[in-house]
Amino acid sequence: xxxxxxxxxxxxxxxxxxxxxxxxxxxxxxxxxxxxxxxxxxxxxxxxxxxxxxxxxxxxxxxxxxxxxxxxxxxxxxxxxxxxxxxxxxxxxxxxxxxxxxxxxxxxxxxxxxxxxxxxxxxxxxxxxxxxxxxxxxxxxxxxxxxxxxxxxxxxxxxxxxxxxxxxxxxxxxxxxxxxxxxxxxxxxxxxxxxxxxxxxxxxxxxxxxxxxxxxxxxx
Amino acid sequence: xxxxxxxxxxxxxxxxxxxxxxxxxxxxxxxxxxxxxxxxxxxxxxxxxxxxxxxxxxxxxxxxxxxxxxxxxxxxxxxxxxxxxxxxxxxxxxxxxxxxxxxxxxxxxxxxxxxxxxxxxxxxxxxxxxxxxxxxxxxxxxxxxxxxxxxxxxxxxxxxxxxxxxxxxxxxxxxxxxxxxxxxxxxxxxxxxxxxxxxxxxxxxxxxxxxxxxxxxxxxxxxxxxxxxxxxxxxxxxxxxxxxxxxxxxxxxxxxxxxxxxxxxxxxxxxxxxxxxxxxxxxxxxxxxxxxxxxxx
Numbered sequence: 001x002x003x004x005x006x007x008x009x010x011x012x013x014x015x016x017x018x019x020x021x022x023x024x025x026x027x028x029x030x031x032x033x034x035x036x037x038x039x040x041x042x043x044x045x046x047x048x049x050x051x052x053x054x055x056x057x058x059x060x061x062x063x064x065x066x067x068x069x070x071x072x073x074x075x076x077x078x079x080x081x082x083x084x085x086x087x088x089x090x091x092x093x094x095x096x097x098x099x100x101x102x103x104x105x106x107x108x109x110x111x112x113x114x115x116x117x118x119x120x121x122x123x124x125x126x127x128x129x130x131x132x133x134x135x136x137x138x139x140x141x142x143x144x145x146x147x148x149x150x151x152x153x154x155x156x157x158x159x160x161x162x163x164x165x166x167x168x169x170x171x172x173x174x175x176x177x178x179x180x181x182x183x184x185x186x187x188x189x190x191x192x193x194x195x196x197x198x199x200x201x202x203x204x205x206x207x208x209x210x211x212x213x214x215x216x217x218x219x220x
Numbered sequence: 221x222x223x224x225x226x227x228x229x230x231x232x233x234x235x236x237x238x239x240x241x242x243x244x245x246x247x248x249x250x251x252x253x254x255x256x257x258x259x260x261x262x263x264x265x266x267x268x269x270x271x272x273x274x275x276x277x278x279x280x281x282x283x284x285x286x287x288x289x290x291x292x293x294x295x296x297x298x299x300x301x302x303x304x305x306x307x308x309x310x311x312x313x314x315x316x317x318x319x320x321x322x323x324x325x326x327x328x329x330x331x332x333x334x335x336x337x338x339x340x341x342x343x344x345x346x347x348x349x350x351x352x353x354x355x356x357x358x359x360x361x362x363x364x365x366x367x368x369x370x371x372x373x374x375x376x377x378x379x380x381x382x383x384x385x386x387x388x389x390x391x392x393x394x395x396x397x398x399x400x401x402x403x404x405x406x407x408x409x410x411x412x413x414x415x416x417x418x419x420x421x422x423x424x425x426x427x428x429x430x431x432x433x434x435x436x437x438x439x440x441x442x443x444x445x446x447x448x449x450x451x452x453x454x455x456x457x458x459x460x461x462x463x464x465x466x467x468x469x470x471x472x473x474x475x476x477x478x479x480x481x482x483x484x485x486x487x488x489x490x491x492x493x494x495x496x497x498x499x500x501x502x503x504x505x506x507x508x509x510x511x512x513x514x515x516x517x
Contacts, residue, residue: 031451037382038354071353071380124257152379154255154408155506159471166454180382183474189451205475206450212474219384 001063002027003143003174004049009058010197011044018044020197021058026143026174031165033188033205034178037219041197042178043071046147049176067141069132071148077121081112081131084120085138092139106134109164126157133164137173144168146177150184162187182212193218221246222267222371222402226276229262229425236262237274237425244402244418246370249393251413252406253502254422255510260406261301263422264375267404268298280371294322297369299360301376307349311340311359314348315366322367333365335392339385354385361389365396372396374405378412390415410503419502421509428509436505442468442480444504445487445495449477453491460490469511473503480508 004026011019019041026032034042047053048060050068075084085106089099107113110130115123123131129149137144146165150158162184169175169189177188185191186205193201193208193215201208201218209215222244229237236259244250254260265271267278269289278285280292305314312326319326329337336358343351348359357377364372374393378386390412393403397417405416413419414433421429421436429436449457449472457477461470466485471478479485479495487495500508 037384038352038380040382124255126256148380152256152376152408154510155410155503156510157256158408159507162472166451170455180380180386182383186475187451187472216383219382 003063004176005059005061006045006049007059009045009048009055009060011041011048011053011056017197019048019055022194022197022199023058024192024199024202026176028142028174029169029172030190031169031175031177031188033185033191034176034194035182035185035191035215035218036178036194040194040219042194043147044197045194046145046176046178049143050145062143064142065139066143066145067136067139068145069136069147069149071151075120075128075132075135078119080117080119081123082116084131084135088135088138094139102138106138110134126153126160129153129157129161130164133161137168142173144173144175146175148178148180150179150181158184182215185209185212185215195219221282222278222280222404224263224267224276224278227263227266227274227278228276229259229266229271229274235425237266239276240422240425240427241276242420242427242430244371244404246402247397247400248418249397249403249405249416250418250420251416252404252420252422253408253413253506254406258422259425260422261375264298264300264373264404264406268296268300268373269293294367295370296373297361297364297367297371298373299357299364299375299377301379304360305348305356305363308347310345310347311351312344314359314363318363319366324367326366328368329362329366332368333362333392335388335395336362339388353380354382357381358385358389361392370401372401372403372405374403376406376408378407378409386412410501410506413502421506423510429505433502436502437500440500440505440508442482442508443485444498444500445479445481445485446473446498447477447479447490447493447495448475450475457491464490469508471507478504480504480511 002025007023009019009022036042048055050066085103115127150161165175191205191208192199225241227237227240252260266274269285269292272286281295283291285292315329316326340358397403418432419436461467466481467479468482469480
């Protein structure tokens with residue numbers, strides 16, 4: 001059974017149609033890449049999957065409550081790394097022992113030890129994004145939604161983020177991820193390319209485009 | 221022209237810039253690259269005359285940024301990393317505001333920024349906070365160009381911007397260079413760095429490399445190989461590469477795995493696939509330079 005099933009979903013803002021008759025599915029362990037120009041409807045679609053926006057038409061079913069990492073991150077800037085982890089663990093309903101275990105695992109895998117007591121607003125953006133990622137998966141969601149998780153990251157931090165994503169998918173989490181880096185399209189198991197609110201192409205990356213530049217033909 | 225001589229800067233005990241010296245000539249694009257936290261935005265703030273608390277000297281168009289800050293300032297167009305627009309003003313009102321602050325005419329933007337304004341003009345009456353990320357950045361650049369500056373400072377102008385809009389922006393940046401403008405632009409995109417005249421590579425506040433893209437690629441010290449890699453092959457391939465003699469590093473590169481190797485690497489098949497020698501790109505140099513200074517992930 002699919003983790004996410006979307007059929008014929010549309011969303012308008014006034015007389016602007018942001019998402020137009022979109023259907024897609026996400027299976028266990030899959031990484032579905034969402035590509036498209038700014039304004040193509042990616043973020044609107046993501047917000048509907050996360051139940052933050054109600055579709056005007058069509059149906060969305062999602063298993064469990066998705067983990068969501070948005071473009072602006074939802075970290076509390078004034079709190080430290082440690083306090084953010086505690087705060088979100090509490091919101092997710094984890095008890096003390098679970099929180100401590102989760103924090104220990106996160107800190108080890110992200111090499112966050114030197115930053116534990118630093119305010120989040122003083123973290124370099126690579127670490128901030130890695131922390132946002134871990135907080136999105138703190139309650140082990142079956143579905144993970146990432147809106148441009150590598151935006152503004154340097155080449156090494158970008159690859160580090162993708163290792164985290166792929167490790168998560170290998171454990172069975174279904175991931176939907178949007179990106180503007182065309183090389184990252186190849187790290188996905190499947191792609192959905194949007195233009196003007198519609199799905200203009202979907203399939204395995206290598207079948208959609210032989211080279212990165214070929215993806216741009218779908219954007220225009 | 222931008223001239224920086226021995227710029228150093230501390231935040232408390234932390235030294236964020238160390239003796240940074242370089243020049244951006246008239247009609248030249250210099251791409252500023254570096255890891256997150258390397259000091260790029262701090263350098264922009266100083267050059268934009270917003271932070272006088274540094275040691276060393278810098279000038280913009282020949283005017284010292286400390287003692288002649290006012291003269292320097294009116295020659296600078298600056299787009300900071302965070303959006304600098306007024307969200308509740310329309311596109312046209314934002315432009316009029318910035319033009320007014322400099323005593324210029326907002327209508328001149330048509331000549332000053334033809335490529336970007338062309339795609340914005342249809343949205344003149346839209347509030348800035350309703351624009352997509354790419355459109356916001358185009359507007360921010362237009363606002364920074366409305367007083368016809370001779371120096372342009374762009375701090376990661378293409379973050380979150382789609383590939384087609386990035387292309388538009390770089391067309392404009394190229395046209396400005398051809399008009400004589402000095403451009404310092406930070407980016408994480410290797411294709412943008414390759415379009416620049418020179419690349420300034422900052423690492424932990426120090427200049428590691430400052431050369432043309434061709435010069436930087438020519439400085440590559442290792443052998444580079446490429447191996448096709450589908451996501452499903454990844455664990456097997458990584459396990460094999462971890463124990464392969466002569467392999468210094470490996471990382472994903474689109475649908476390929478790039479392998480950095482020394483002379484002891486045999487080049488025979490790995491997991492049934494023969495590694496093919498590859499030409500390094502700016503991003504390979506970036507990863508190589510940083511990996512040597514960072515523990516291997």
